Amino acid sequence: MQLDSIDRQLLNLIQKQIPVSSRPYADIGAELGLTEAEVISRIERLKKSHIIRRMGGFFDSRKMGYAGTLCAMRVPEARIEEVAGIINGYYQVTHNYIRDYEYNMWFTVLAPTPEQRNRIIEEIKNRTGIGDLMSLPAKRLFKISVKFDVSEVGHANRE
């Protein structure tokens, strides 16, 4: 779909913050010169086009007391689908990407306790039979800011 300038303003705004108020869509509308109904229908359209992934709370996993890690695993090309099937089955695995490197599968594990996190990693090794896995827990966080400026992008990319 094509994004018009109002879509782009709307996306930039709601990435920063959705008003925590009784009528948030009316408040967004007031800021952009739209009615509440227009805001809702535009957001609906942006969701249907898979541009908006989710709207809601994004949490600081560390402050929530959760224990995370980034894992890198060396997976034979022919086993990627099968291994991803096992790994992605854990709700505690939120991201999984193939990267262009000898350690080719990079995924995150986030669990309520370090013990559960470590147990999942051991399970993954056992169930896949792949022991070549690095677990790289964060020592310090410098930045998380997953917001994308869409103002200069004329078109959403079609797939």
Place this chain on the structure above:
Amino acid sequence: MLTASEKRIIREIQNDLPLSERPFAEIADRTGVTEEEVLQTVDSLLQRGLMRRFGAALRHTRVGYKANALVVWRAPEDRVEEIGTRVASYREVTHCYQREPLPGWPYNLYAMVHKHTQAECLEVIRSISKEIEIDDYLMLFSTRELKRASMLYFVED
């Protein structure tokens, strides 16, 4: 740290906000509290820093950010803080962490770089590496997304 009622509200707001005129009232109905309590809880979670943000997440490839690289640098331990802060200041860097190195894996500073094209990513990564004066690094471009989901908190209690 978190009350039972706060946990119930978190279980709702970690999903998708309803697209109705009073979405927080809908969440209130489902959790058995008042709309006012939901609004106060969301505010309080933000203020306490437990929630980083209440807003929308986009599928970045759909808005033109087609290329992403995980960059790992080998930074001198005594300069990690200074260097990490500088790397984090780049707009193109969405995540930046220090992680412990492992035997055979000397890298300790990690950043995610998102741009429209791989060439643009390369350009940013080179200019960051030049600024921080580290030439021992790897650029790991993603070729496939296998999973991208939000964490579900408190599913087990």
